[in-house]
Amino acid sequence: xxxxxxxxxxxxxxxxxxxxxxxxxxxxxxxxxxxxxxxxxxxxxxxxxxxxxxxxxxxxxxxxxxxxxxxxxxxxxxxxxxxxxxxxxxxxxxxxxxxxxxxxxxxxxxxxxxxxxxxxxxxxxxxxxxxxxxxxxxxxxxxxxxxxxxxxxxxxxxxxxxxxxxxxxxxxxxxxxxxxxxxxxxxxxxxxxxxxxxxxxxxxxxxxxxxxxxxxxxxxxxxxxxxxxxxxxxxxxxxxxxxxxxxxxxxxxxxxxxxxxxxxxxxxxxxxxxxxxxxxxxxxxxxxxxxxxxxxxxxxxxxxxxxxxxxxxxxxxxxxxxxxxxxxxxxxxxxxxxxxxxxxxxxxxxxxxxxxxxxxxxxxxxxxxxxxxxxxxxxxxxxxxxxxxxxxxxxxxxxxxxxxxxxxxxxxxxxxxxxxxxxxxxxxxxxxxxxxxxxxxxxxxxxxxxxxxxxxxxxxxxxxxxxxxxxxxxxxxxxxx
Numbered sequence: 001x002x003x004x005x006x007x008x009x010x011x012x013x014x015x016x017x018x019x020x021x022x023x024x025x026x027x028x029x030x031x032x033x034x035x036x037x038x039x040x041x042x043x044x045x046x047x048x049x050x051x052x053x054x055x056x057x058x059x060x061x062x063x064x065x066x067x068x069x070x071x072x073x074x075x076x077x078x079x080x081x082x083x084x085x086x087x088x089x090x091x092x093x094x095x096x097x098x099x100x101x102x103x104x105x106x107x108x109x110x111x112x113x114x115x116x117x118x119x120x121x122x123x124x125x126x127x128x129x130x131x132x133x134x135x136x137x138x139x140x141x142x143x144x145x146x147x148x149x150x151x152x153x154x155x156x157x158x159x160x161x162x163x164x165x166x167x168x169x170x171x172x173x174x175x176x177x178x179x180x181x182x183x184x185x186x187x188x189x190x191x192x193x194x195x196x197x198x199x200x201x202x203x204x205x206x207x208x209x210x211x212x213x214x215x216x217x218x219x220x221x222x223x224x225x226x227x228x229x230x231x232x233x234x235x236x237x238x239x240x241x242x243x244x245x246x247x248x249x250x251x252x253x254x255x256x257x258x259x260x261x262x263x264x265x266x267x268x269x270x271x272x273x274x275x276x277x278x279x280x281x282x283x284x285x286x287x288x289x290x291x292x293x294x295x296x297x298x299x300x301x302x303x304x305x306x307x308x309x310x311x312x313x314x315x316x317x318x319x320x321x322x323x324x325x326x327x328x329x330x331x332x333x334x335x336x337x338x339x340x341x342x343x344x345x346x347x348x349x350x351x352x353x354x355x356x357x358x359x360x361x362x363x364x365x366x367x368x369x370x371x372x373x374x375x376x377x378x379x380x381x382x383x384x385x386x387x388x389x390x391x392x393x394x395x396x397x398x399x400x401x402x403x404x405x406x407x408x409x410x411x412x413x414x415x416x417x418x419x420x421x422x423x424x425x426x427x428x429x430x431x432x433x434x435x436x437x438x439x440x441x442x443x444x445x446x447x448x449x450x451x452x453x454x455x456x457x458x459x460x461x462x463x464x465x466x467x468x469x470x471x472x473x474x475x476x477x478x479x480x481x
Contacts, residue, residue, distance in 0.1 A: 039199045060106040081149070100145040106199050113233065116135045150198055160340065162181075215406035222462065226243055241430045286312060286320075309403060336423070435459040
């Protein structure tokens with residue numbers, strides 16, 4: 001049943017998308033209908049004149065001011081322009097000229113994506129004073145659809161890691177447990193969405209950097225088909241593997257953000273922005289990955305995956321196990337790592353010479369791998385990656401999608417350091433260039449989010465499976481007020 005909350009001036013807002021069930025069945029929300037609404041819910045509230053974009057913007061800015069100090073999700077705010085844009089959006093909704101369902105939604109942007117007038121540094125000290133003179137293509141498209149850009153969120157330095165323990169801008173903590181990683185490299189995006197400090201966020205994904213934070217923070221993260229969202233105006237980790245993706249608190253919100261960020265024409269956007277229906281999902285078999293002990297997966301993660309498979313079957317989907325015996329998870333990770341190191345080293349070559357002290361020891365070490373690779377190593381790497389992708393596509397051909405865990409583990413304390421490669425499961429979609437949506441599947445008994453992902457031939461199917469099988473853990477306890 002939709003829940004109705006009373007707002008100021010006697011107005012009421014009905015929200016049917018933001019409230020979530022915890023594993024014990026209790027409803028936990030942000031206790032604020034504006035925050036609970038998310039992206040598409042806000043559009044409905046604006047259309048009903050229950051809330052204005054200005055009120056929504058002010059609500060998010062107030063939460064950032066009061067709650068982000070301990071979280072450290074944001075590295076730059078653009079409050080003045082955000083409020084100006086919110087006022088303009090309010091006038092459009094008032095006059096019946098809203099640009100899209102996204103119009104007025106407060107959105108955060110990862111710090112490697114250019115936002116005009118804000119620092120553009122990718123979490124690297126050498127670039128911390130560089131200001132973007134224009135929006136990245138994806139940000140410009142969001143603004144065209146009426147999005148209100150709140151500011152920049154933290155990330156793992158250079159997008160080259162999975163913890164967002166940033167040497168220059170500090171750690172971004174997991175909203176579910178302080179001192180634990182929010183994931184990376186789009187850790188600020190995942191944390192801000194989970195904590196209710198933005199309605200949705202942009203991130204980037206090279207080996208899993210949208211889906212990993214989604215997994216650890218208990219939100220939805222979608223890596224679209226490669227090239228669907230332009231990478232123009234994004235500081236590259238790997239031109240070959242980079243994708244711009246989206247994070248939000250529902251699959252529908254991810255779809256709406258994706259359609260707007262890609263600048264699709266109205267007719268195409270209506271198709272892209274709708275996750276596949278259950279009827280459509282039932283038409284083709286789905287594969288479930290059988291990793292056969294080749295990856296060490298935490299027991300709670302494995303059980304969450306099994307539950308997702310059972311839920312899919314209970315919904316009438318045909319699910320078959322798929323072993324992929326010729327797919328070497330470790331090899332694919334290291335191929336992606338080598339390609340990323342080589343291309344990132346070229347991306348930053350000038351700054352490495354002029355300001356070597358502006359790169360942390362960690363990033364120096366990772367870029368050195370790229371500098372030491374010779375042409376033959378890289379040629380073999382690109383060729384091998386293409387061959388692996390072809391083999392997976394062939395094995396996947398009978399199926400509409402593959403289900404697999406998003407990460408082998410749940411969020412962990414910073415002091416533990418990165419465990420065995422976090423992107424073992426996520427790297428596959430980047431090598432293939434196919435869409436993959438990570439969706440929450442509840443939480444461990446200790447309260448840490450669990451996640452599964454759906455890799456598919458098309459964005460509608462991956463998002464449809466996320467919508468069908470997702471089970472959000474609710475709002476983090478420290479951020480419900």
